[in-house]
Amino acid sequence: MSILEMKVPSPGESITEVEIATWLVKDGDYVEKDQAIAEVDSDKATLELPAEASGIITLKAEEGDAVAVGQVVCLIDTSAAKPEGGAAAASKPVEEAAAPKAAPAPVAAAPAAATTYASGTASPAAKKILDEKNIDTTTIQGTGKDGRITKEDAVKAVPSMGTPTGGARGSERKKMSMLRRKVAERLVHAKNTTAMLTTFNEVNLTPVNQLRNEYKDAFKAKHGVGLGYMSFFTKAVTRALQLYPDVNSMIDGQEQISFDFCDISVAVSGPKGLMVPVVRSAELLSFRGVENEIKRLAIRARDGQITVDEMTGGTFTISNGGVFGSMLSTPIINPPQSGILGMHNIIERPIAVNGKVEIHPMMYVALSYDHRIIDGRESVGFLVAVKEALENPVELLMGNDVKKALEL
Numbered sequence: 001m002s003i004l005e006m007k008v009p010s011p012g013e014s015i016t017e018v019e020i021a022t023w024l025v026k027d028g029d030y031v032e033k034d035q036a037i038a039e040v041d042s043d044k045a046t047l048e049l050p051a052e053a054s055g056i057i058t059l060k061a062e063e064g065d066a067v068a069v070g071q072v073v074c075l076i077d078t079s080a081a082k083p084e085g086g087a088a089a090a091s092k093p094v095e096e097a098a099a100p101k102a103a104p105a106p107v108a109a110a111p112a113a114a115t116t117y118a119s120g121t122a123s124p125a126a127k128k129i130l131d132e133k134n135i136d137t138t139t140i141q142g143t144g145k146d147g148r149i150t151k152e153d154a155v156k157a158v159p160s161m162g163t164p165t166g167g168a169r170g171s172e173r174k175k176m177s178m179l180r181r182k183v184a185e186r187l188v189h190a191k192n193t194t195a196m197l198t199t200f201n202e203v204n205l206t207p208v209n210q211l212r213n214e215y216k217d218a219f220k221a222k223h224g225v226g227l228g229y230m231s232f233f234t235k236a237v238t239r240a241l242q243l244y245p246d247v248n249s250m251i252d253g254q255e256q257i258s259f260d261f262c263d264i265s266v267a268v269s270g271p272k273g274l275m276v277p278v279v280r281s282a283e284l285l286s287f288r289g290v291e292n293e294i295k296r297l298a299i300r301a302r303d304g305q306i307t308v309d310e311m312t313g314g315t316f317t318i319s320n321g322g323v324f325g326s327m328l329s330t331p332i333i334n335p336p337q338s339g340i341l342g343m344h345n346i347i348e349r350p351i352a353v354n355g356k357v358e359i360h361p362m363m364y365v366a367l368s369y370d371h372r373i374i375d376g377r378e379s380v381g382f383l384v385a386v387k388e389a390l391e392n393p394v395e396l397l398m399g400n401d402v403k404k405a406l407e408l
Helices: 124-132 151-157 178-193 206-223 229-243 287-302 376-391
Strands: 003-007 017-023 036-041 046-050 055-059 066-068 072-077 196-204 249-252 255-258 264-270 273-275 316-320 339-343 346-353 356-370
Touching: 036 072, 124 151, 196 376, 206 229, 206 287, 206 356, 206 376, 229 264, 229 287, 229 316, 229 339, 229 376, 264 287, 339 376, 356 376
Parallel strands: 264 316, 316 339
Antiparallel strands: 003 072, 017 036, 017 066, 036 046, 055 072, 196 356, 249 255, 264 273, 339 356, 346 356
């Protein structure tokens, strides 16, 4: 017999333990090399654990266990032969055909309770309650001696006009995943350790919608990806970050670290919760490059394949709550970053344009920022720069050459 000990690999720098989220196989199953056998949660991501060899697996940890990096979590008997019929459980012997069992004898029905003169008769107190509510005693099953209707039976029979009765009132308690616990910890830390403030503005997205409607079909036909709002917002944000570099910086102790690149963290919803993959050097990407990278990262997050490296090192975050219908919010800073832009849903609203009322697709945008490092002038100026770029994208984001910017 040859036994391989499978140990927890290191998901990334500074991670010392993970949590077994789900075993994808059972104890005694035959597994193939590189087959996903478990999902493990770290404090940054959910990752799949592949089998290092083929053979019969013996589990050494339970779901929900916190295990240290390098700890043995299962054994694989590599000398075991693959069972016939595929990778079915091989440790369990094939059950022999059981002899036919005799049909169980019918259970005699319990004798009906004897009916007496008291059956269905209400006690004086119960009768008073039922008479007041015009409730027929024949509709009530008495629980008193010999079937007598008690006061408690009458009270229960009276429809409640206050607290509702009946219906589901269950509850469930379950342990939060390591990723969710870490997200909660980071959010509380951000609220408690930063001087967070939020400023708001609104954007008229008519120019962006006109460009998308005119070029989205040609863009998708050539590049194989849709021309969405995120590329416009990402380009507008990187332009504003270059105009207001304090927003693209962070505090480290008593020092301010500024960056000459824009690594944009994009909040996406994954099966295990919020994921924030990073679009590297977004200021250098074209519209096509931004859309391709966001799509790639979103798919990896959705499929649980996102890595720790792909979610660390951002300098600014964009969060799009509008896809869920949010109209307005105050997003929380993603530490150690100093700013986050919140996008919201697009609503057609009447606005004043050149002294006339017109209907336009409007979006509220919010910038939450760390006031310790970003002053009001920079925060408001940054958000106004984002608004200006989105309301004049041809000139400010495309250099007055739409087809060249979209690579058409």
